[in-house]
Amino acid sequence: MGGGNRAARSLYSTVSFCSQLARDVTAVMNTYRIAVYPGDGIGPEVINEALRVLNRLQEIDSAFQLDFTTFDWGLRRWEREGQVAPDDFLDLIRPFDAILLGAVGWPERVPDHVTLAPLVQIRQTFDQYACVRPSRLYPGVKSVLADKGPADIDFVVIRENSEGEYVNNGGRLRRGQPDEVAVQTALHTRRGIERILRYGFEMARTRRSKLTMITKSNAQAYAYVLWDEILDELAPQYADVESDRQHCDAAAMNLVRRPESFDVIVASNLFGDLLTDLGGVLGGGLGLAASTNTNPDRDYPSMFEPVHGSAPDIAGKGIANPVAAILSAAMMLDHLGHQPAGNRIRRAVERSLATGDHTPDLGGTLTTQQVGEAIAKNLDAV
Numbered sequence: 430m431g432g433g434n435r436a437a438r439s440l441y442s443t444v445s446f447c448s449q450l451a452r453d454v455t456a457v458m459n460t461y462r463i464a465v466y467p468g469d470g471i472g473p474e475v476i477n478e479a480l481r482v483l484n485r486l487q488e489i490d491s492a493f494q495l496d497f498t499t500f501d502w503g504l505r506r507w508e509r510e511g512q513v514a515p516d517d518f519l520d521l522i523r524p525f526d527a528i529l530l531g532a533v534g535w536p537e538r539v540p541d542h543v544t545l546a547p548l549v550q551i552r553q554t555f556d557q558y559a560c561v562r563p564s565r566l567y568p569g570v571k572s573v574l575a576d577k578g579p580a581d582i583d584f585v586v587i588r589e590n591s592e593g594e595y596v597n598n599g600g601r602l603r604r605g606q607p608d609e610v611a612v613q614t615a616l617h618t619r620r621g622i623e624r625i626l627r628y629g630f631e632m633a634r635t636r637r638s639k640l641t642m643i644t645k646s647n648a649q650a651y652a653y654v655l656w657d658e659i660l661d662e663l664a665p666q667y668a669d670v671e672s673d674r675q676h677c678d679a680a681a682m683n684l685v686r687r688p689e690s691f692d693v694i695v696a697s698n699l700f701g702d703l704l705t706d707l708g709g710v711l712g713g714g715l716g717l718a719a720s721t722n723t724n725p726d727r728d729y730p731s732m733f734e735p736v737h738g739s740a741p742d743i744a745g746k747g748i749a750n751p752v753a754a755i756l757s758a759a760m761m762l763d764h765l766g767h768q769p770a771g772n773r774i775r776r777a778v779e780r781s782l783a784t785g786d787h788t789p790d791l792g793g794t795l796t797t798q799q800v801g802e803a804i805a806k807n808l809d810a811v
């Protein structure tokens with residue numbers, strides 16, 4: 430009997446050792462290195478809460494581990510050392526699996542082109558060509574549209590992030606003269622259009638299988654007609670996705686009068702920029718608007734950040750809404766292949782918003798930290 434017990438105990442400890450080993454191996458295999466760039470103003474405040482939620486999640490979900498490295502780049506570094514980020518900042522973050530950004534800029538203290546320069550370089554060097562911005566109105570958040578609620582507002586805008594109207598291509602002649610001339614030329618490539626449309630089609634397949642491409646091909650007969658032609662070429666390859674196209678002016682109107690008709694929107698750099706501000710307000714405001722700068726080919730790290738800026742007007746007051754940063758962190762987990770964990774964060778956010786855990790921008794009285802703590806606590810229950 431004694432021998433049997435010893436054998437059972439030994440078997441039990443072998444089994445428990447093996448399961449611990451399996452958990453450790455899973456953790457090692459799924460450990461991701463995250464570069465954290467809190468930035469300026471409210472950036473560090475909202476990133477603190479995103480990290481609080483991620484840390485709580487990895488305590489209760491053994492499917493992955495996150496290894497954070499924080500970089501103190503931004504305004505304070507500029508004031509201390511005369512540089513927002515070190516010369517080799519791109520080399521420093523290249524090996525990471527993802528970048529989590531707060532927000533940068535403080536125009537009264539440093540010109541925006543100085544503080545925002547690293548962001549532009551990260552997006553371009555790491556070919557983060559898909560800027561993805563979901564607009565979803567959560568229950569408990571007041572809609573700016575009369576008679577439209579959470580069931581009506583759930584779409585995502587994919588903005589082409591690498592070319593189009595925002596390539597730095599142009600010049601000025603006869604500066605300051607009455608006959609001064611400025612030329613700015615957009616650049617649209619077949620490769621760039623095709624890859625962003627394919628990304629949109631693939632995303633539509635994971636949602637409600639509808640893609641709307643936004644152009645202005647009635648007025649711009651070269652670039653946007655190329656967009657139209659490429660959509661026509663690709664659509665048969667994604668016959669399971671319903672696709673259509675709208676001109677940007679009509680789309681702006683339709684987003685307001687019938688947002689429920691949109692699922693995935695793909696737009697050029699400029700039109701995506703315009704429509705995502707509209708999408709942000711339809712989804713409950715800047716405090717809730719999350720965003721990615723994705724390199725879908727995964728050759729480089731992608732970057733996840735709230736849509737909002739550094740909000741110097743409320744920085745240091747502890748009232749910034751951390752939800753946009755927390756939802757951006759959820760999108761980072763999706764990208765790393767852990768969508769169930771991302772969904773869990775979204776459910777925790779949903780529960781918080783529905784029960785009135787609101788910062789002042791949503792009409793509430795909670796602080797940034799209180800909202801972060803409430804969402805972290807909700808993770809256990811959802």
Ligand SMILES: NC(=O)c1ccc[n+]([C@@H]2O[C@H](COP(=O)([O-])OP(=O)(O)OC[C@H]3O[C@@H](n4cnc5c(N)ncnc54)[C@H](O)[C@@H]3O)[C@@H](O)[C@H]2O)c1
Nearest residue numbers: 532533534535536541715716737738739740743749750790
């Ligand atoms: N990606 C980025 O880091 C990014 C994006 C946009 C603007 N900026 C920079 O941010 C600085 C400020 O720009 P801005 O004032 O035009 O835009 P902003 O987004 O910082 O603020 C606009 C308004 O929204 C409010 N707001 C923003 N985020 C909020 C939040 N989480 N909770 C509650 N209220 C919030 C602000 O208080 C402000 O009234 C500038 O330097 C700008 O260049 C940076």
